[in-house]
Amino acid sequence: KIESPRIVHKSDVGGVLLSLCDTASLGRAREQIVQNIADHGILFNADQDAFIASEMIRGEELFAGVVDDPIFGKTILFGKGGVLLELYRDVCYIDLHAGPQEIRRALRTTKISRLFEGYRGAKTTLDAAVNFIAAFQKFLIDRPEIVECDLNPVILNDEGFTVVDARIRTRDVPPAALCPPRSRTDFFDNRTVAVIGASLNPDKVGYAIAKNALSFKGKLYLVNARGGNFEGREMHTSLDDIDDTIDTAVITIPSAHVLETIQTLIPKGVKNVIVVSAGFKEVGDTRSEEKLLSLAREHNLNIVGPNCLGYYAARHSLNLTFGSGSVQPGSLALIAQSGAVLSSLMDKGVQLGIGFSHILSTGNMADMGFADIVTMLEHSDDCKTISIYAEGIQEGKAFLDALRNCTKPVRIYKAGKSPEARKAAYSHTGNLSGDYPMFKGLLESIGIKTVDTIEALLNPIAYDLDRIAIITNAGGPGTILTDYIIDKGKKLYPLSEDDIRTLDEILPSNWSRNNPVDIIGDARSDRFEAALKRIDSMKEVGMIYLLITPQTMTDTADIVKLLERPWNKPVYPILLGGEMMGEALNYLHQRRICAFTTLQDATSFL
Structure with missing residues (x-):
């Protein structure tokens, strides 16, 4: 491969040739690379440029880098590497001083993380990946003069991680200005x-x-x-x-x-x-x-x-x-x-x-x-x-x-998700950092929930609620709600044979026998109540959606009165419709009971 201060991405200009097995092929490769870069307007300069020949290491191509972000300071990027790095953009963001738990959370947001969980016999564990990132953190902390660093590719195989190529940019680091932290008085003490x-x-x-x-x-x-x-x-x-x-x-x-x-x-x-x-x-x-x-x-x-x-x-x-x-x-x-x-x-x-x-x-x-x-x-x-x-x-x-x-629990909505990203032509890392992706990635690694709508800032916080049950009087909206839940990375509670038998006792013979629990369109408050009691008693259910659509026989005003009772699990009503839902919505609002009128809003806090 060519090594030149004028060439950032070697592969883009034909500056890398692979599988060279003898001295003759090495010489021919050198001539070919000189011609390739000349075709891109770069003339080989023996005083500045050189060649590197290294052992071919096979495995999965990963990437690790650091960027000195103006807001978050030095931040590590890690994920899928190679020449298509910027196309895949399968990277996570890790604070330079993040601990093991944060690193694990960050890694799990990438598709490549499945390799660390044994995908197709892969032997490298998530702990090994965390240790690699921790070693990279120490390398950077010990060298504060490094302001930009790309390790690409990092080859992952059964032997672990091997850094094949690296590019580092440094600058003189002035002594840190001493600015002791403020010891603030309590802003909320107002007399x-x-x-x-x-x-x-x-x-x-x-x-x-x-x-x-x-x-x-x-x-x-x-x-x-x-x-x-x-x-x-x-x-x-x-x-x-x-x-x-x-x-x-x-x-x-x-x-x-x-x-x-x-x-x-x-x-x-x-x-x-x-x-x-x-x-x-x-x-x-x-x-x-x-x-x-x-x-x-x-x-x-x-x-x-x-x-x-x-x-x-x-x-x-x-x-x-x-x-x-x-x-x-x-x-x-x-x-x-x-x-x-x-x-x-x-x-x-x-x-x-x-x-x-x-x-x-x-x-x-x-x-x-x-x-x-x-x-x-x-x-x-x-x-x-x-x-x-x-x-x-x-x-x-x-x-x-x-x-x-x-x-x-903290949740955040970030405006300005698509500003013109900061461009750094000298680095993969600069191109990948951007504004919102880094913001969201760093918060996810800490365990903070980012939401998609400002209205979700008012909704309940359900960080750890999973295994969701849906009770509905209409199959179509239940199916759509399921898609929204899965898209949010949550899971539906799978009904067991015992669960189905206990619901058979109180529901019509043609109920869905699945979650969403479709209790059929003619359901009135007594059937909603019976289903809610049975599902609320299921130990592994995390939360319940009560999805109500306005059929002629639906006594919505009586159904929502069920929500005043103390249930074991969080129960969130969704009232789809318009005029027919007005009385029930007013009833819930007056009693300060959270209710939703769209499926999107109902899942915005997940």
Whole structure:
């Protein structure tokens, strides 16, 4: 093979010839390669170029590489290799400091991983693959000057892994700047709140936030330069008029006055600042955001925003958003970069009867980002699950660490799945890294669920629920639902002979005798109830879908009342139809029982 600094992919220019068995063929191959690269406009230069002859090793071609990603830092890619690497794109993404469990999860996302589980007699185990990646990690950690590395191909055979070809790019590494981690105060500890920019004009953001804030159970101060009275509360003309400590402030005034307002708040003991005001980085004013960050670091402030929708915390009935004022308390924490997306999900939550422990609109994330918020939510007893709508990720390593250390279920929707990928013509790794594939791959290796729709951020979290049972009064929708479940990588519960016999006792003779359990179109609430009782008692069933379609005889309103009972397994109703389902849906929403109206939504959280 040719070795030249001007040639990246040797095979593309005829720079590799195989199965050479003697000196004569070696000489002929050398001449042929010189001619091949000349045909591609590259003239052999004896001062720069050389030839490498190595032993032919046969086996499966794999690939391992590392890219220094601007968001996530050094990240390993591993998977199917060879000249068709970029065509297959069967690779996984592994953080440079990932542990064995993360590596295993990542490997299992590739098709090539079946080789490590004995496919067609393959002898290499998954542990051996993990050890290979771990050795590659150590190689890279010990050599911080490496910023790009392609091992392609890595040959896998019964002897293990052999690196056949490698390309490495290095650079001088300056000493790491010492930036000690921030020791933040608890953002969710809100006792005395000031709304700065409260307004009497219903068309203003300051009016909506002030009105929503009236339910706060702590001390609330409203500030407006013109003064006035807001629904029986005095509006102070200046912060100087407030002779009290203010721990939390929301700012809705024009951006030009935000920095000086924060400086006025600092002597009053402020720790948490929500900057709703727009007019910062999103319009090109990065300097003001840098000053916000400097203030946060200098005075140990928690600053959310700017350019955000606000903040909600159920514990103290604190709603500092200009979204819905009808938010209900619950156990779901919802974080979103987009205020518009967040307000729509808040409103949807009200309709579906979903309650929230916390709602945070991160906006431009000048200071507090996803990593900080997830870490704080991990220590909040009010929060049981976390949903994140993300557009851009900052400080990717810190984000991964926060997710690793979080014991609560987390799911994420990532917008911008198909941006123009970063191109690095010098490397397979650069071409494969991209934005969304790496984001999704790294999160999957940690065990974090990514969802396909923003509505799924409100749905139940079912990470470990498998062996799904479907009870339906219509075979067609049950079949479609099965396809959606399988596409999500989940499995249906296989009915045993005993299960079929016990269902025979309570179902018509022409029921499906299979899962989906089709209890026939004339099923009324009594038959749904009988089937639900039997399937709920089956020990190995993980969860149950109750799929209801509107036949003339279907008493949907009575069927959904079954969902008020305490069942052993999670039961999720799907009400397909329109007008005939209205009463039943309203019944479920009023009782804050999760219900779905499409098969796609019903499986979006799997």
